[in-house]
Amino acid sequence: MHLTVVSSLDSQCREAATARLRRTHTNSVVVLHDLLDGSLVMRRVYRGGQLFERETTVLEHGCLSCTVKLDVVPTAERLAACGFDHVVLGLPPGVAAGMAVAELRRGLSQPAVMDNAILALDPVDLDDHIWDRHTLFESGFTSMPEDDRTSGEFLIGEFGHVDTVMLHPGLGAELSGNPRLGSEEWVTGVELLGQLAPHAAAIGADDDFRSGCFDGAEAAARTRPGVVRLPLDDETGSFRTVLHKAGRPLHPGRFREALPQLAAGTHWLRGRLWIASAAKTRIAVQGIGPRVWLESTGTWLADAPTVARNGKVGADVDAVLDWHPNYGDRGTVLAITGRSEDIDPQEIRALLEGCQLTEAEMELDFGVWEDPLDLSEAL
Structure with missing residues (x-):
């Protein structure tokens, strides 16, 4: 079984990324998990772009880690047993890819290949996310009042763990009516991304995507506290x-x-x-x-x-x-x-x-x- 994990702060970016990823294998299934108020997990499963399962589960303790342990991992196990070759897991906004990868490795009863750990992002929002003082809960990204991470902390953590960042206009673009794609703000955001995640492939809608490049040991080395990795020097950029x-x-x-x-x-x-x-x-x-x-x-x-x-x-x-x-x-x-x-x-x-x-x-x-x-x- 092959797995791909997608993290995000923007559900629209996440869904665009998972829709693209299902096409990397001939027998793929996409799962979107969302943690709602009242410890309620909503799970939607798609095959060939069509919804064929929608379930809600109430968790006794509805935190992000419990969502992964009690719903994401068992769902991946069940879908593998159904014969799917590739499971794309769209994590609830705010759930770290590294945590999900670790729980999948511990919790699955059969061997699985982690193809990619991916962050779905609208680069126009990146600068604002880094400087936002609000917690993920205050900003409405998670339903957990105890989650005191800022969006910047979440994203910097994800940049260390993921191998790929998929770029797509997010909910802000839809609400404002501004397509954003290719704008000056988009280009500036991609440039900032190159400084914050120099190792990661930044994949736009028209770019080639290489599946199967996740290296867990390298991700662990990048994220060790105190480690410094530098981007290529470019004194002419913003x-x-x-x-x-x-x-x-x-x-x-x-x-x-x-x-x-x-x-x-x-x-x-x-x-x-x-x-x-x-x-x-x-x-x-x-x-x-x-x-x-x-x-x-x-x-x-x-x-x-x-x-x-x-x-x-x-x-x-x-x-x-x-x-x-x-x-x-x-x-x-x-x-x-x-x-x-x-x-x-x-x-x-x-x-x-x-x-x-x-x-x-x-x-x-x-x-x-x-x-x-x-x-x-x-x-």
């Missing part, structure tokens, strides 16, 4: 990504002051930090539109036990590439993506270099510094 590295630990106080300036106006900030007050801790940083947060991802490989370190370095591409003869993999690596007029490489470099410990400060015991994770008031 958007750009700047990379900067700092070889010495950062002073926690000076970094706290600099972080709002680093994050201001950036669509996506990501990387890892070496902060003096937690010198053995690899701290991942991520900023998506108006939100910035830090998280501990364990110790640096250089501070791990020798046996573990020798076992990990070969599989950790970032550690190998950034290995320093004295500091090992310790160091700050930041990538910042935003509009070209808002991103000044010299300013970023000056800010980060000013955060590094001086030679005199390097001689001090790192225990004198304050807690680096208490940065919430600066964001």
